[in-house]
Amino acid sequence: MAVTLKDVALAAGVSIKTVSNVINDYQYIRTDTKQRVMEAIANLGYSPNLSARSLRSGKTGVIGLAVPELSLSYFAELADSIIKAAERCGLKVLIEQTGGDRARELEILSSPRLQMTDGLLFSPLGLSNEDAHHLNVNFPLVLLGERIFGGPTDHVTMSNVQSARAATAHLLSKGRTRIAVVGGHEGEIIGSAGLRLRGYQQALKEAGIPFDPRLVAYTTLWHRSNGATSMRELLKTGVEFDAMFGLNDTLALGAMRVLQEAGLRIPDDVAVIGFDDLDEGRYSLPTLSTIDPGRDEIAATAVRILQERISGHDASPREFEARFQVIERESSMLPTS
Amino acid sequence: MAVTLKDVALAAGVSIKTVSNVINDYQYIRTDTKQRVMEAIANLGYSPNLSARSLRSGKTGVIGLAVPELSLSYFAELADSIIKAAERCGLKVLIEQTGGDRARELEILSSPRLQMTDGLLFSPLGLSNEDAHHLNVNFPLVLLGERIFGGPTDHVTMSNVQSARAATAHLLSKGRTRIAVVGGHEGEIIGSAGLRLRGYQQALKEAGIPFDPRLVAYTTLWHRSNGATSMRELLKTGVEFDAMFGLNDTLALGAMRVLQEAGLRIPDDVAVIGFDDLDEGRYSLPTLSTIDPGRDEIAATAVRILQERISGHDASPREFEARFQVIERESSMLPTS
DNA sequence: CTGAAAGTCTATAACGTTGTAGGATGACCG
DNA sequence: CGGTCATCCTACAACGTTATAGACTTTCAG
Structure with missing residues (x-):
């Protein structure tokens, strides 16, 4: 069925190795031989068998x-x-x-x-x-x-700690001091959540603001729905905050939606920043501040x-x-x- | 470097074909032979070379x-x-x-x-x-x-025509009659845009509502930004509408954002439906009606x-x-x- | 003119797997 | 006891490619 080097070689009247050489741009081939082989390749519609090639070469591409x-x-x-x-x-x-x-x-x-x-x-x-x-x-x-x-x-x-610190500092620069966090992973130290949380804490410390654990909402997978649920629970606890740092954009968007449902204005009542620079955040209402990682x-x-x-x-x-x-x-x- | 059938065969004291047979669950192998081969495989950390396998079998998986x-x-x-x-x-x-x-x-x-x-x-x-x-x-x-x-x-x-007709009928059932469309492709007949637009027109016809071409906003790629731009242009034309059908969710979300910027309430002023059932539409504000395709x-x-x-x-x-x-x-x- | 070097090509052996064909053993039936 | 059959295993040939080694030409300096 499939055309092989052998078929091409036969058609061009050369050895299969010559055909192989043409294909691999080997230096020493006469122009007319090359021509003949190329024509045979075109006529027969040959294309190399990649399984064979990778078996031989050890590379699959x-x-x-x-x-x-x-x-x-x-x-x-x-x-x-x-x-x-x-x-x-x-x-x-x-x-x-x-x-x-x-x-x-x-x-x-x-x-x-x-x-x-x-x-x-x-x-x-x-x-x-x-x-x-x-x-x-x-x-x-x-x-x-x-x-x-x-x-x-x-x-x-990505620079998780540093950029999370920058994100938090950004909110602090707006005069916000009660910054909620959505998307923490309980007990995590290494991992996106743990590292970004560390950056958050570093920024607070630099600004001389004590860390309030009640402001951190924990979740499992960073799905939109979890952002929404976390924020809903956070609001239920009654803890006050004037800003929110979504540990990624998806969470931030889910949480933002709940904030707005609750009648809170963004950024007036709650300033929000996310993380990831998803395309989505460019067209949300309001558009989402974020970290481009x-x-x-x-x-x-x-x-x-x-x-x-x-x-x-x-x-x-x-x-x-x-x-x-x-x-x-x-x-x-x-x-x- | 890599362990092959040959190495395993040598270690187990059988032929390579027997090892191959063990791997491929060939019926007739004594339990102790099988055992010995399996052990050798485990000891040597053998795993089959897929390039060779696909060369031989003609399938890559x-x-x-x-x-x-x-x-x-x-x-x-x-x-x-x-x-x-x-x-x-x-x-x-x-x-x-x-x-x-x-x-x-x-x-x-x-x-x-x-x-x-x-x-x-x-x-x-x-x-x-x-x-x-x-x-x-x-x-x-x-x-x-x-x-x-x-x-x-x-x-x-997917059933483009039918489901677009159903989407349009859904808006009509809410008493809306001036239904804008975002995401048309100029001159397209076949293609998501063309077909969905046809469904839209069918629904209008069934409801006895004349098709107003001014209600259709055209765009190229179905990116979020294009949904926004289209809607912005549509608003600029001053044509009146009380509903919008986004030919996909991404467009609808982009357009929704512009509607809200313009001070229009959804669904009160403009009822909106999209197409695709993206996860995103479940957490937008408002949540987005759509077609699950x-x-x-x-x-x-x-x-x-x-x-x-x-x-x-x-x-x-x-x-x-x-x-x-x-x-x-x-x-x-x-x-x- | 000669020998070395460069240029052009080929036969053959791999790469690691599976299919084919068949050999060897033992069980079972007549 | 001979023959058939199932069971278990092996040797060898493929799959289509590239690498190796070498054969044969041509070129060219000495």
Whole structure:
């Protein structure tokens, strides 16, 4: 059925290796031979069998990307950036969804199915720092996200602590002092929630404002609905606040919706900032202030260093932190006090 | 470096074919032989080389999914559903982004790089019905979306016309008669925009209401910003309306934001319905009425029939239409007139 | 004119897996 | 006891590609 090198070779009257050489731009081929082979290729509609090629060469030209879920906007936009970055390097991306489940994440690290790829970009959610040793795998692996630091692999992350501190400082600069937080993870120290919460506390401390634990609403998955529920519970406790820091945009949008239902004005009664710079926050009502965590930079860096590892670059694990930016929109647009 | 069948065979003192047989659950193997082989596999940490396997078997266990962009929420959620459906069939998904660009879409249909997959789920945006013949490819292909009908391949789609008619009828049932539309594509007949617009017109006709072309706002890509811009222009024209049908949720949310900026109340002044049932619409303010186009059904059907084609099912092309549902939320919650 | 070097091509052996064909053992039936 | 059959295993050949080694030409300096 399928046309192979052999068929082309036969048609062009050369050996299969010559055809292979033409395809791989080997230096020493006469122009007319090349011509003849090219014609045969075109006539027969030959295209190389990639399975055979990767068996022989040991490379597939495909990288894996493991994320919790594409229906979480942050990961959809991350995947978008990564696919584009990979394409620039001539790589395809195979996406795996873990649901943020620890067991599934561990399974992916040991799954033989991933051998169809040259390496893996891995953004875990269920793993924690104690699982770091599981990252000791025998294939190129680049870690994304903030669940594990100091692990045995290259790691690309955002400046969680610093940017959360900047986000909080931004609200403080507006004269707000009672800043609620939505999306904490109970007891977490490392992880997006823990780190961002730490940044929040640092900013408070710098401003000389005591940390009030009642202002932190905890939740599990960072889904829209959880942002809404958390805010609803926070309001029920009666604790007062004049600003809110959503640990990501999705949470902030869900929470904002509940605030407005409760008749609170944004930013007048409650100034709001999120985290992630989702497209969505640009068209919400009000538009959402946020942190741009440098997603494209993360994607490009991750793909680049994964490719370095694939081509055999051997060095001790490196940590990369993307540049961030505070983006002020309506939800916190107030005169600076 | 890597452990192969040969190594395992040597360690277990059997032939490589026996090891292969153990792995593939061949019937006739003595329990103790099996045991010995399994142990050797575990000890050496063997896992099969998938390139070799696919070269031999002609199957890769990977399917391609080509969509415009994952940062468009609809496609992110579609990809999510498809990856989950594929997983249930033991398939991996390789995602390709076309940007909705016709040239790139055509390229994908002829790209040899896709040979790393067993088949393709293809959701074009730039192609039109005249390009149907390009779908005549020599690999299993299932078409998604509404750009091409009656093409040479299986096709899974949503009931665009019917469900748009139902969406419009829903607004009409609330006593609204001046229904603006956001997201039309100039001159389009086939395609999500064209079909949904047709459904809109059908509903009007059934209700005996004349079609007013001034109520239709046109746009290109269905991005949030375009929904906002379109609505801004519509308001500028001064044409009156008491309801709006966003041809998808993203557009509707963008437009809703502009309506509210303009001081119009939803649903009181303008009742709104969207299309797609994005998660986002559940937490917007107000929550967004919409059409659930049956995304999971589309995903499951598409994967199933692609798999049928891969396993050699030969029959004339089939068309599938998913069941839809009108979902009433706050943006159109009014007493039925 | 000669030998070395550069240019052009080919035969053959891998890569790691599965399919085919068949050999060896023992059980069971007539 | 001979033959058939099920059971268990193996040797070998493929799948389509690229790497290796080398054969044969041509070029060109000495």
